[in-house]
Amino acid sequence: MGDWMTVTDPGLSSESKYISQYTSETKMSPSSLYSQQVLCSSIPLSKNVHSFFSAFCTEENIEQSISYLDQELTTFGFPSLYEESKGKETKRELNIVAVLNCMNELLVLQRKNLLAQENVETQNLKLGSDMDHLQNCYAKLKEQLETSRREMIGLQERDRQLQCKNRNLHQLLKNEKDEVQKLQNIIASRATQYNHDMKRKEREYNKLKERLHQLVMNKKDKKIAMEVLNYVGRADGKRGSWRTGKTEASFFLRNEDEMYKILLNDYEYRQKQILMENAELKKVLQQMKKEMISLLSPQKQKPRERADDSTGTVISDIEEDAGELSRESMWDLSCETVREQLTNSIRKQWRILKSHVEKLDNQVSKVHVEGFNDEDVISRQDHEQETEKLELEIQQCKEMIKTQQQLLQQQLATACDDDTTSLLRDCYLLEEKERLKEEWSLFKEQKKNFEKERRSFTEAAIRLGLERKAFEEERASWLKQQFLNMTTFDHQNSENVKLLSAFSGSSD
Amino acid sequence: MNFSEVFKLSSLLCKFSPDGKYLASCVQYRLVVRDANTLQIRQLYTCLDQIQHIEWSADSLFILCALYKRGLVQVWSLEQPEWHCKIDEGSAGLVASCWSPDGRHILNTTEFHLRITVWSLCTKSVSYIKYPKACQQGITFTRDGRYLALAERRDCKDYVSILVCSDWQLLRHFDTDTQDLAGIEWAPNGCVLAAWDSCLEYKILLYSLDGRLLSTFCAYEWSLGIKSVAWSPSSQFLAVGSYDGKVRILNHVTWKMITEFGHPATINNPKIVVYKEAEKSPPLVLGRLAFPPPRAAAGPLSSTESKYEVASVPVSLQTLKPAPDRANPRIGIGALAFSPDSCFLATRSDSVPTAVWIWDIQKLRLLAALEQLSAVRCFQWDPRQARLAICTGGSKVYLWSPAGCVSVQVPGEGDFQVLSLCWHLSGDSLALLSKDHFCLCFLETEQGVGTAFGQRGDHT
Secondary structure (H helix, E strand, O other): OOOOOOOOOHHHHHHHHHHHHHHHHHHHHHHHHHHHHHHHOOOOOOHHHHHHHHHHOOOOOHHHHHHHHHHHHHHOOOOOOEOOOOOOOOOOOEOHHHHHHHHHHHHHHHHHHHHHHHHHHHHHHHHHHHHHHHHHHHHHHHHHHHHHHHHHHHHHHHHHHHHHHHHHHHHHHHHHHHHHHHHHHHHHHHHHHHHHHHHHHHHHHHHHHHHHHHHHHHOOOOOOEEEEOOOOOOOOOOOOOOOOHHHHHHHHHHHHHHHHHHHHHHHHHHHHHHHHHHHHHHHHHHHHHHHHHHHHHHHHHOOOOOOHHHHHHHHHHHHHHHHHHHHHHHOOOOOHHHHHHHHHHHHHHHHHHHHHHHHHHHHHHHHHHOOOOHHHHHHHHHHHHHHHHHHHHHHHHHHHHHHHHHHHHOOOOOOOOOOOOHHHHHHHHHHHHHHHHHHHHHHHHHHHHHHHHHHHHHHHHHHHHHHHHHHHHHHHHHHHHHHHHHOOOHHHHHHHHHHHHHHHHHHO | OEEOOOEEOOOOOEEEOOOOOEEEEEEOOEEEEEEOOOOOEEEEEEOOOOOOEEEEOOOOOEEEEEEOOOOEEEEEEOOOOOOEEEEEOHHHOOOEEEEOOOOOEEEEEOHHHOEEEEEEOOOOOEEEEEOEOOOOEOEEEOOOOOEEEEEEEEOOEEEEEEEEOOOOEEEEEEEOOOOOEEEEEEOOOOOEEEEEEOOOOOOEEEEEOOOOEEEEEOOOOOOOOEEEEEEOOOOOEEEEEEOOOEEEEEEOOOOOEEEEEEOOOEEOOOOOEEEEEEEOOOOOOOOOOOOOOOOOOOOOOOOOOEEEEEEOOOEEOOOOOOOOOOOOOOOOEEEEEEOOOOOEEEEEEOOOOOEEEEEEOOOOEEEEEEEOOOOOOEEEEOOOOOOEEEEOOOOEEEEEEOOEEEEEEOOOOOOOOOOEEEEOOOOOEEEEEOOOEEEEEEOOOOHHHHHHHHHHOOOO
16 A cells, blocks of 8 residues: 555566457456456455555646546556547546456456465465474484484493403403413423433433442442341241242232131221211111101191191101101111111101191291281181191091901901091001010910920820739739639639729720 | 520431430531430530431330441440441442341441341341332331341332241332332331322322232322321321322221312412411510410510411411422422321421311311411420420421420520420430531420320320
């Protein structure tokens, strides 16, 4: 809305005319196409614009405004508004058609410009937002780039340092290895050198010694001699003996014998010591085992015992160990199996004891931890009851198993007591064994006695037989006598016959 | 503790007789035999030249005097003073001489170790043993005197010969798997022989009496090896001290190492008692100071200038840096000795020369350590009980027992530098030897001292 300035430039205007004519011609066709559109889409002018438009041209300056407009339009290339002038002096008349055309053109232009402006504005906005976005992205990316660059530099630096260190260490290692190798080589070479030199020197020396020996032996004069007032007796008082071939051999053998005797004595002595030590250690182990068993066995009675497994194994172990004890006391050999058994049983007992102690420790710690609430007491009681129940169950099961086992083995046992527990049974077994042993010894004694008696009886029988024989003979002789006497007296005869029959009856 | 008066002595040659009745000492070319208790002179013998070595025969009836420079050995009889015997090796020379266990033969080693001549005092026979080895300990007799083991070397190989001493018959002859046999020693039970290699190689071999190899022990390779070896009197243990400053104990059943004892310069364990000898200025006020650890009766000990203090752990001991590039360096275990009941082992590490370490063998750990003011020269156990006598070249003698330890000044004008010592058979007296004199120290006269030391009881 600047000041309207009328630019009157005749020279220009004539040129512009031609230009405008040219341009208007070119512009005509498209403008006619759009003219309708422009006219349709013309924006109704507001009153202000109306007033503004009226400010330009008023009733007074129509001619001036027309000429101004004409000038302006021709400079813009539009055709002139005036009609073609016939003469110079005559007033140029307004060409309405041209004016309308020009208006149309201007409207069309205006539309186009507006659209273009809108497009440009939207594009501008878009570009603006794009620009912002891109700038943000750019800034972010720049930051990222910076950080990653810094990181990379840092990593590179670290890598470089580590590589440096690595190289140094490699170098050191190489140096050390070289040094070690060098020293080893030095040592080895020195050793061989020493040995070689030594051997050479020794050979030389031996030669020298031989030479000297020769010299010394040659000079076997009285110089090397022993001068003694009188010879002393031997320390052990024995006389010296002649050295013949036989005595030489006997000396040799005797020496060998003595030597071996000494060696054997030494070995026997050492073995005795070792056996004694062994026996002592075994005794100690047995003692330990017995004590451990006695320590663990009363535990099973207490209901507080929570380790059911251990009681079960304790029970079985006690049975086994009781058997073992009796077996081991019977013989005391140091055979492999007995030793292994002993050590295995000790280990088992020890493990049980250890677990028991651990559990007791846990118990103790738990007791410390637990407060004295009623609830806790109750729950503990319940727990104990539960454990008792479980224990009973387990015992019963074990009893069943044991009875099953024993039923199989019971064919030889004399007394069967199914009602007692397995533990008592085995104790009884032990007792029985002892009893059996006693009975066996008794039996043996009795057998001996019986034998004796039998022998005495047989002797008595033999004696009796002999006596009977004697008696028979006596009787025979007596009968003979009687018979001889019998011939004289008849009634005596009959009596004798009776007697005879009586005797014969009794003797039969 | 009673000290006798000081007598003249030369070359540290002073020895008690094996039966404990006499004491033989040498002064230049004279041999003096005294009574062991009263120190009265019993016999006096004169030899032809300065005596380098004396030795009693096992039955205490004869003494040999070896005169190495002249190549002579003179033998004297105690029962018959007019009896004499002279053995002349002549041009063969003499480097060593010793008795055989029966006391009737003398073994002379000629120069260059050419041979060993066995001279008999009962018969006219002479035996020769060829190629004996010139090493640290090449001859060893069994304790019962039956056998002799001899190290030999032929054709650059080491051999051991076992001879029967009664008739000098060769019993066994076998080679040993050593580079350079340095020493051999019988176990006290006479059934095992230990043979060890020189310090260039750590190897100790154990042979049975009949020549069988029982075992070999090698702790490490390449570094310097064995320096000292000792059997325990019960033959149960063999202690091997080496140049790496450790003692390794082997047991007689498996001949494997059961433990090793290190000798560090710092002792940290508070269970170990460390006795430090400390200089003490003579007291201004007359009085006797109690010697820690306190004992029942201090006894009439003269005011000494040093005493033992129980040092508190950690204790660091003085070490000596050995000269590098030299042979036989002053490192490693230089001296080892078992107590007569085999319960204790006393050791000295040459890199800590002022200290004596006492190890308890029953518990296999260090029991006590004694640090002296000067380097320990010699220590020896009492033959009857666990009592250790130590001398450092100063004028004091030091005694350690499990009850405690004490340092005693040898009385007399001037200083009596105790260079060596040796116990009497009964453990009642101790002979202290210096360069030119010797004196006897009687240990059983004072009741208090006797009971205090006798707490461990006599082992019969």
